[in-house]
Amino acid sequence: MALAATVHEQLAQREARLRLVPANERPLSPRTRARVERWEADLQAAADTIRWADAAIEQLAGLEDVAERERLLPLVRAARVQALGVVRQLNPDQAWFWTEEWQAGERAIDRRLAAGEHGTIYYTDEEFDAALRAHLHDPEPNAHA
Amino acid sequence: MPTREVDPRFWADYQRLTRAQQEQFVRAALRLAEDLERGGPIRASLRVKPMRNNPGIWELTWDGQDGRATFTFGPEQLPGKRHVIWRRVGGHAIFEQP
Numbered sequence: 559m560a561l562a563a564t565v566h567e568q569l570a571q572r573e574a575r576l577r578l579v580p581a582n583e584r585p586l587s588p589r590t591r592a593r594v595e596r597w598e599a600d601l602q603a604a605a606d607t608i609r610w611a612d613a614a615i616e617q618l619a620g621l622e623d624v625a626e627r628e629r630l631l632p633l634v635r636a637a638r639v640q641a642l643g644v645v646r647q648l649n650p651d652q653a654w655f656w657t658e659e660w661q662a663g664e665r666a667i668d669r670r671l672a673a674g675e676h677g678t679i680y681y682t683d684e685e686f687d688a689a690l691r692a693h694l695h696d697p698e699p700n701a702h703a
Numbered sequence: 704m705p706t707r708e709v710d711p712r713f714w715a716d717y718q719r720l721t722r723a724q725q726e727q728f729v730r731a732a733l734r735l736a737e738d739l740e741r742g743g744p745i746r747a748s749l750r751v752k753p754m755r756n757n758p759g760i761w762e763l764t765w766d767g768q769d770g771r772a773t774f775t776f777g778p779e780q781l782p783g784k785r786h787v788i789w790r791r792v793g794g795h796a797i798f799e800q801p
Binding site for chain 1: 704711726755756771791797
């Protein structure tokens with residue numbers, strides 16, 4: 559990727575993130591900050607465990623020692639379930655993102671992007687609208703025109 | 704308006720939505736594009752926010768209770784235009800996954 563395009567992308571992401579900070583935001587009290595830091599650390603640990611478990615499950619699928627694989631898989635899955643429980647407890651609004659099915663899809667996308675593969679690019683509203691319409695159930699011409 | 708990119712996985716998800724859900728998503732995606740084009744804040748009703756513990760991925764709510772989609776911002780494809788990459792979309796079923 560050309561340097562200019564990379565910087566544009568990074569700039570856009572950082573600006574979008576910074577726009578989320580409320581103008582009237584104030585520092586947290588030490589007590590609240592400590593609680594938030596603990597909450598973030600717990601959530602990070604759960605997310606890390608889910609990522610580890612998903613990677614381990616994929617790797618174990620290729621393990622030739624079937625007995626060992628069958629012994630380990632339930633343990634890894636149990637750790638994943640426990641970690642997802644922590645996410646559901648601490649950040650329920652985004653727990654759906656950490657389910658096995660959703661994560662598998664996100665990983666597949668990351669792999670495609672890392673391999674330099676890209677989806678279809680739509681340069682105009684008309685192109686994007688036409689694609690969305692083409693994929694509608696029972697497409698109706700000009701439904702979104 | 705921003706340029707858009709759609710991962711094949713997104714289309715597979717999109718096909719699993721009902722027609723009504725698809726229409727709801729289309730309306731939300733259009734509103735997001737309008738807000739990005741304007742350059743101001745994204746309207747609160749879309750509940751666009753970064754995924755915690757997953758930098759770079761954003762979520763959008765296209766149905767008050769159940770509909771979610773993920774996207775990222777990609778490298779500029781046209782000068783001065785944001786580039787949105789749609790990754791996945793799901794309805795109520797995503798909340799029932801183990």
